[in-house]
Amino acid sequence: MPAARPARVPRADNRLPLILDEAARLFAARGFHGASVRDIVRAIDMLPGSLYYHFATKEALLAVVYAEGVRRISESVEAAIAGRRDPWERLEAACVAHLESLLNAGDYAQVVIRVRPSDAPSVAGELVQRRDEYERLFVELVQALPLARGVDRRSARLMLLGALNWSQTWYHPGRDSPRVIARRFVNLLRGQPDRE
Amino acid sequence: MPAARPARVPRADNRLPLILDEAARLFAARGFHGASVRDIVRAIDMLPGSLYYHFATKEALLAVVYAEGVRRISESVEAAIAGRRDPWERLEAACVAHLESLLNAGDYAQVVIRVRPSDAPSVAGELVQRRDEYERLFVELVQALPLARGVDRRSARLMLLGALNWSQTWYHPGRDSPRVIARRFVNLLRGQPDRE
């Protein structure tokens, strides 16, 4: 286990990014319990014990991958809504960005959706916190919508995000693109027929 | 491993139902890889090896629990729509039944939602098949809706079911009931404000 704060300079041959990439790939594909430490290091020709120079536990590794996943989704969504004004347009752009980072080769993002915080009790609190922080973005986006009185905005948000996240289970790369799927869901919530 | 077809009479002290109940409980709570064979048999004071009198493998056990989960949800949903005529009313009743069997102490039902077929490769095909068979019910329900032209019914179904299934991740027993949640989602899709 390294010092809590790496006192000096890191080296150029550091394989930590490779560990993170492979961990993201396997956690996304097999889940936390389904991917072993040996599986993760095998693809980069590293020995199991060497991983513990970078991380105290397997759960700590998950926490870093998970945080990076949230960071990437947030970054993508915020870039997508920047510059747009219309509330519905902003929500649609956000949903498209959310779904694209989730379905288009986004191993890190998939971890955020697939892995349940309760799978890693020692870091569960942190995972939930990061996820809530991200979803706060959608709270604002839905808050800005010009909806009729009596429409529960919380339910609208949960319905939309739930539908998007669940698409991970039935999505097939050949068919409709993430962009098309996201737009359809937003339009269904909006109560308007599709425009294309 | 017992004979494929139990040639004679089963006995009254058979603890197979207890195994199924506990397996459903643990698979639902921890996932397939998160619940070990020893965890399952411990709660009923049974030895690990004894499980293999009833099942050839752990994955075969999952297949039985999964099938029972699908059966219970189907039964509940079909009972809920029986006798109703109005298409929207039928869909709402189905969603309420679906969500109630999923969130109200439905260990078997939760397994169907939580466990991914790919977690158990040797029975994955069977699991997918049973799930598809169940969802065919919703294909018909959505097909019967009087929707405007241009509305993609497949997207509507996937959105609704996705939102319902994902609610497993954020639902808390204290708050809104599954019935209320399901009704809100249906009404959001319908484009009508809530009636209560």
Place this chain on the structure above:
DNA sequence: GTACAAACCAAACGATCGTTTGCTTTACCC
């Protein structure tokens, strides 16, 4: 070019995993 820490190797630790094998108990049928 020498010092030093970063980064990893090599090898094992105890625990737990799913599963198997041989034997024993126990309910049911006649």
Place this chain on the structure above:
DNA sequence: GGGTAAAGCAAACGATCGTTTGGTTTGTAC
């Protein structure tokens, strides 16, 4: 009440799990 099969016990199998420990390589700074 004896025969038979269902149901489970007892004990281990080899494999794999997450992790630790002590030593070795290697890049970088001075």
